[in-house]
Amino acid sequence: MLMVFCLCLFFTTAVHGALQFGLDFGQDGVLEETRALQQDEEIAVDIYVSQVPAPGLRAMGFKIVYDAERLQVIDDGTTIEGIWLSSPSFPDTYTPGEIHFAGFQTGAGLSGNQIRLGTMTFRCKEAGAFEIRLLDRGPTDDFVLTDGTVLDAVMGDGFILAQIITSADLRVEKSGDPEPVRVGEALFYTVTVTNLGPSQALNVTVTDQVPAVLEDVRHTQNEGLTWTAWTGQLQLGSLDAGYFQRILLRGTLSSFHHGSLSNTATVQSDSLDPDGTNNEAVVETRSLPKQGDINGDDAIELKDAIMVLRLLIRLDTDTLYAGADATGDGRIGMDDAVHILRILTMP
Numbered sequence: 590m591l592m593v594f595c596l597c598l599f600f601t602t603a604v605h606g607a608l609q610f611g612l613d614f615g616q617d618g619v620l621e622e623t624r625a626l627q628q629d630e631e632i633a634v635d636i637y638v639s640q641v642p643a644p645g646l647r648a649m650g651f652k653i654v655y656d657a658e659r660l661q662v663i664d665d666g667t668t669i670e671g672i673w674l675s676s677p678s679f680p681d682t683y684t685p686g687e688i689h690f691a692g693f694q695t696g697a698g699l700s701g702n703q704i705r706l707g708t709m710t711f712r713c714k715e716a717g718a719f720e721i722r723l724l725d726r727g728p729t730d731d732f733v734l735t736d737g738t739v740l741d742a743v744m745g746d747g748f749i750l751a752q753i754i755t756s757a758d759l760r761v762e763k764s765g766d767p768e769p770v771r772v773g774e775a776l777f778y779t780v781t782v783t784n785l786g787p788s789q790a791l792n793v794t795v796t797d798q799v800p801a802v803l804e805d806v807r808h809t810q811n812e813g814l815t816w817t818a819w820t821g822q823l824q825l826g827s828l829d830a831g832y833f834q835r836i837l838l839r840g841t842l843s844s845f846h847h848g849s850l851s852n853t854a855t856v857q858s859d860s861l862d863p864d865g866t867n868n869e870a871v872v873e874t875r876s877l878p879k880q881g882d883i884n885g886d887d888a889i890e891l892k893d894a895i896m897v898l899r900l901l902i903r904l905d906t907d908t909l910y911a912g913a914d915a916t917g918d919g920r921i922g923m924d925d926a927v928h929i930l931r932i933l934t935m936p
Contacts, residue, residue: 608732610637610639610723612635612751613634614634616633631666632710633708633709635705636706637704637705641702644698644734646733648692649731651732652687652725653690654722654724655686655711655722656686663712672694675693679692690707691729718755720750723748754859756787757786757788757790760782761869762870763854765850765873769877770850770874770876770877772842773841773842775841775842776803778854779836780835781833792827794823794824794857795836797854806838806839808836808838819840848875849873849876
């Protein structure tokens with residue numbers, strides 16, 4: 590199974606007040622902020638330094654720290670840039686999870702931006718969230734200018750070169766029942782969130798602002814065993830690839846809404862989603878007045894009975910049919926008008 594993760598590179602706008610570093614994944618000459626890799630894919634990554642002051646660098650050195658459980662270094666593809674002279678021990682990949690770089694040059698000092706220091710080649714073994722960091726090697730003077738100025742102090746305790754997050758394609762689906770729904774009846778929405786993979790989705794959130802005409806809206810995640818008030822948003826936590834979670838929403842239609850009720854559910858997570866077209870689902874539900882409320886004004890009145898009579902003698906072709914079956918027997922007849930009049934005369 591292919592597993593994808595994204596490399597989010599944060600180029601330090603002020604690396605402790607001096608040097609800046611960047612990574613070029615794929616060696617295309619572009620310092621990238623994100624990068625997606627498939628499991629087992631190998632990729633070469635160039636390391637650059639910028640904002641190097643005059644008179645320029647004579648020597649450089651640093652170490653890269655990475656997650657050895659998820660990334661494998663390919664030694665043959667991990668090298669010092671040719672402008673730097675180095676002993677055979679560099680780059681040093683002996684310690685799992687670390688790569689040590691060091692070199693010097695005898696020509697004019699190198700100053701300015703995007704000075705290539707070396708290349709790392711990785712193979713993705715396993716997706717997951719972790720960091721790639723750049724650190725000072727310790728007591729050795731690493732970044733030294735041609736006039737003898739040592740820049741190691743500006744590196745402090747090091748910093749994050751890359752934050753790596755997983756990639757997960759989330760899909761949300763939604764349905765409504767019954768269709769149509771009458772005033773006073775309960776309307777149920779079913780929201781299903783599925784992780785299509787390839788990796789675990791972190792901190793999944795579902796948002797659903799139900800129509801305002803629904804009262805006492807509650808939700809359940811255990812098929813109705815328990816119901817909790819709905820706030821408009823729900824945190825689902827992490828969702829493994831290939832799994833789904835189902836949420837059931839319930840509310841009572843409080844008043845007649847001409848036309849259909851439109852409801853939208855959306856899903857998002859902290860993981861990169863390669864397909865945003867399936868992160869939203871919309872369902873339309875027709876709204877009907879209560880039986881006997883023929884004109885849809887949320888009241889059963891004498892004019893509703895009159896409208897039934899006019900409907901029967903076909904004097905009013907524009908009559909709203911939705912609530913004309915006041916008795917609920919599936920037919921519109923004189924008994925519906927009588928039924929409304931009885932309701933009006935009841936104490």
